[in-house]
Amino acid sequence: xxxxxxxxxxxxxxxxxxxxxxxxxxxxxxxxxxxxxxxxxxxxxxxxxxxxxxxxxxxxxxxxxxxxxxxxxxxxxxxxxxxxxxxxxxxxxxxxxxxxxxxxxxxxxxxxxxxxxxxxxxxxxxxxxxxxxxxxxxxxxxxxxxxxxxxxxxxxxxxxx
Numbered sequence: 088x089x090x091x092x093x094x095x096x097x098x099x100x101x102x103x104x105x106x107x108x109x110x111x112x113x114x115x116x117x118x119x120x121x122x123x124x125x126x127x128x129x130x131x132x133x134x135x136x137x138x139x140x141x142x143x144x145x146x147x148x149x150x151x152x153x154x155x156x157x158x159x160x161x162x163x164x165x166x167x168x169x170x171x172x173x174x175x176x177x178x179x180x181x182x183x184x185x186x187x188x189x190x191x192x193x194x195x196x197x198x199x200x201x202x203x204x205x206x207x208x209x210x211x212x213x214x215x216x217x218x219x220x221x222x223x224x225x226x227x228x229x230x231x232x233x234x235x236x237x238x239x240x241x242x243x244x245x246x247x248x
Contacts, residue, residue, distance in 0.1 A: 096221030097197025119191025122156025144171035
């Protein structure tokens with residue numbers, strides 16, 4: 088295991104502090120892969136692997152949405168879930184300053200500031216879900232109810248049908 092794999096991310100430190108069980112999965116890459124590529128590379132069901140998307144509402148507030156990697160966020164459903172008139176995706180170049188994470192390595196855990204977070208209702212179909220561990224090439228797998236309890240995640244119908 089390389090030194091990079093030995094170092095903990097903010098997400099892992101948060102899970103360790105909360106004494107929650109989780110598994111890390113590392114993979115080598117030269118850049119950000121799509122979530123579907125990550126699921127395939129790790130041999131996981133793509134419906135149980137979630138991407139973390141950051142949005143901004145009309146009010147100026149930011150929101151985090153977790154959806155299966157092969158799905159697309161329905162912005163109208165997302166706005167309804169968080170009580171906004173509309174939400175829009177945050178630009179990739181704004182992500183690091185806002186969350187502390189880069190595109191392709193954004194975790195719902197350990198952001199610079201906690202944001203209201205929502206996960207697609209399909210997460211409850213799985214005993215374990217996988218999501219970014221806080222850097223490119225690192226994924227965390229854990230029980231969705233443990234994740235929800237730690238971050239206060241709300242479940243909602245979020246994807247395009």
